[in-house]
Amino acid sequence: NLETFSLIWLDNNVNKTEFNLKSQKKLRESINYLRTFENADDSVSYITEIKTEKVVLIISGNLGREYVPVLHDLPQLAAIYVLCAQKAFNEQWAKNYKKPLDRVNGVFIDTDELVRKLSIDQTEREKLENDATIPLSFYNRSVQSSTSLNDLFMWFQVFIDVLLRMEHPETGREKLLGLCRKLYDGNLSETAILDQFETNYQSEMAIWWYTRGSCHSRILDKALRIQDLEILFYFHFFIADLYEQLKQDQKRFLDTSHDTNLYVYRCHVMSTKEFNQIKENVGEFLSINSFLSTSKNKTVALEFVKRYCSSVDLQPVLFQIEINTLLETKPYSDISHLSYSGGENKILIMLGTIFQIVNVTFDKEYQVWTVQLTMLSENDDEFKDLFDNYTKDMGAVNVGSLGSLLQEMDELDKAEIMYRKHLEIDPVEGAASYTNLGDLNNSRGRYDEALEILNIALNIQQNSSSDNHLAIATTFHNMGDAYQGKKEYKQALENYEQALTKYNTSSLPMNHPNIIEVKASISKVNDLMT
Known part of the structure; x- marks a missing residue:
C-alpha cells in the first residue's frame, strides 16, 4: 500500500455475496487499498504488524464484540465501523469504545449507509492526517x-x-x-x-x-x-x-x-x-x-x-x-x-x-x-x-555516491535502491555501482550474488578505455572478500594479489587504508591456508 490509509473488512461472508463485492468497489473510491478477511485471527495478525499506515476497520457485530477490545487501542487503528443485523444490541457494547479515542464511528445495518458515512469521514481523516504528519x-x-x-x-x-x-x-x-x-x-x-x-x-x-x-x-x-x-x-x-x-x-x-x-x-x-x-x-x-x-x-x-x-x-x-x-x-x-x-x-x-x-x-x-x-x-x-564538508569526500555527487553514503550509514536496503537506480540511469558510468552492490552483498553474506555482480563490474572496467586501475583494484578486493567468505581461500588470495597489484599502479599512497587492508587480508588468508 503506497497510501497512508488501509481499509480492512472483516466478516465471515465478506466475499460470498454479489452485493458485498459491489460494495467493495464503492469503498475503494474512499480508501483504495482494501483487504478482506473471513478469518479474524488472520486480520488481527495483519493489523498488528502494520507500521507505516493507518487502518480503517469494518467488522461484523459478532466478531466486533470479541475483537474490538483487542484492536481498539492500537495506534495504527484510525476508525472502526460495525456492520451488523442488530443495531440496538451492538450499539450497547460499541458505546464503551467511543471515548476517549472516538474510534468506533458508528453501527450500521445498511451497507450503503456505511459506505456514505465512511466516505464523508475519510475526507476529514485525510485532511487531519495530512495536517498532522510533517517529517x-x-x-x-x-x-x-x-x-x-x-x-x-x-x-x-x-x-x-x-x-x-x-x-x-x-x-x-x-x-x-x-x-x-x-x-x-x-x-x-x-x-x-x-x-x-x-x-x-x-x-x-x-x-x-x-x-x-x-x-x-x-x-x-x-x-x-x-x-x-x-x-x-x-x-x-x-x-x-x-x-x-x-x-x-x-x-x-x-x-x-x-x-x-x-x-x-x-x-x-x-x-x-x-x-x-x-x-x-x-x-x-x-x-x-x-x-x-x-x-x-x-x-x-x-x-x-x-x-x-x-x-x-x-x-x-x-x-x-x-x-x-x-x-x-x-x-x-x-x-x-x-x-x-x-x-x-x-x-x-x-x-x-x-x-x-x-x-x-x-x-x-x-x-x-x-x-x-x-x-x-x-x-x-x-x-x-x-554541507561542503559533508560532501567533500563523495567525488561526483550523484545517485551512486548517495548509495555509498547510505551504505556507510548501514542503510543497506536504501543503498541498494540507489545503486540500482544509478545503473538504470547510466549503465556504463554507473559501473562503480556494480562494485558497490557486490560489496553490499558481501556485508549481507550473499557471496555468490556478490561474485556474479562483481564479475559484471570487472568486465565493464577491463573493457573501458579509461585509466581505471583504482576501480579494478576495488573490484578485485571485493571479490577476494567474497571468496574468503565462501572459505575458498586460494581464489581469495589470487584476487587480493590482483587487487594489490592494481592498487600499486594507481595513484594511492602506500599508507592508504585500502592497501593496508588488502595486505592484511593476504596475510590472513595465507594463515588460513597453512
Whole structure:
C-alpha cells in the first residue's frame, strides 16, 4: 500500500455475496487499498504488524464484540465501523469504545449507509492526517557531526539536490502513470483522474495537481514521510516541476509583497518524543522533509488543533515561521491562485527547506506549544560549510555516491535502491555501482550474488578505455572478500594479489587504508591456508 490509509473488512461472508463485492468497489473510491478477511485471527495478525499506515476497520457485530477490545487501542487503528443485523444490541457494547479515542464511528445495518458515512469521514481523516504528519530531521552543531541524526539530515539534503538535477525524460511520467494504473485498477474515480493526468498534465500545473488531493499527492506525501526512495524516484519529474513552479511564482509573490519579514503558521500534532527533540535542539537546524502548506492567518492555523483528537502522547504545536523576504532561500509562494481549491493566504514551502529553531514556549490562551522558526538562507555561510564538508569526500555527487553514503550509514536496503537506480540511469558510468552492490552483498553474506555482480563490474572496467586501475583494484578486493567468505581461500588470495597489484599502479599512497587492508587480508588468508 503506497497510501497512508488501509481499509480492512472483516466478516465471515465478506466475499460470498454479489452485493458485498459491489460494495467493495464503492469503498475503494474512499480508501483504495482494501483487504478482506473471513478469518479474524488472520486480520488481527495483519493489523498488528502494520507500521507505516493507518487502518480503517469494518467488522461484523459478532466478531466486533470479541475483537474490538483487542484492536481498539492500537495506534495504527484510525476508525472502526460495525456492520451488523442488530443495531440496538451492538450499539450497547460499541458505546464503551467511543471515548476517549472516538474510534468506533458508528453501527450500521445498511451497507450503503456505511459506505456514505465512511466516505464523508475519510475526507476529514485525510485532511487531519495530512495536517498532522510533517517529517522532520535535525542537525545539532554541538554534537559530533557523524551522529546518525546529523547524517540523515545531510543525506536527505543531498538527495533532494540530486533529484532536482536529474534529467527528467517524458518516460518518467509514463512510468508513474503505469505504477498508478496498476495500483488503482478497478477504482473508477481514481482511474478517471489518471486519464485526466495523462491527457492534461503540464509542468506549469504541478501545484494544481499536487493540491487536488488525488493519488499523486497521497502517494508522494507518504513516500516523503517514510523516505521510500524507490517511489520518490517515480516522482522525480513531479518534484522538479513543483520546485520550478514555486521558484517562478516566488518572483511574482515577492514583487507584489511589501513586507521584509513574512510570518506564516502551521499547526501540527506530534509525539512527545518528537516534540522533545525540538526542545533539545533550540538554536539548531531543522529540515522539513515534505512540501509544507502554511497560512498567513494564525487563527486559521489554530483551528486544526481544535479538530484533532487529544492524547497523552501527542503535543499540539504551532510553527510560527519568520521569512526574511530579502534572502535567497528555497522557494515558497502564495499559491492561492494556483491551487486546486483556491482560497486565500496559502503559502507553500519547498520540501527540504531548512529552519533554525529560535524558541519554544507554551501559549496558555490557546493551550498549544509555539515553536518559533526562521527560514535559513541558501547562502548561510555556516550551513554551506557544513554541507561542503559533508560532501567533500563523495567525488561526483550523484545517485551512486548517495548509495555509498547510505551504505556507510548501514542503510543497506536504501543503498541498494540507489545503486540500482544509478545503473538504470547510466549503465556504463554507473559501473562503480556494480562494485558497490557486490560489496553490499558481501556485508549481507550473499557471496555468490556478490561474485556474479562483481564479475559484471570487472568486465565493464577491463573493457573501458579509461585509466581505471583504482576501480579494478576495488573490484578485485571485493571479490577476494567474497571468496574468503565462501572459505575458498586460494581464489581469495589470487584476487587480493590482483587487487594489490592494481592498487600499486594507481595513484594511492602506500599508507592508504585500502592497501593496508588488502595486505592484511593476504596475510590472513595465507594463515588460513597453512
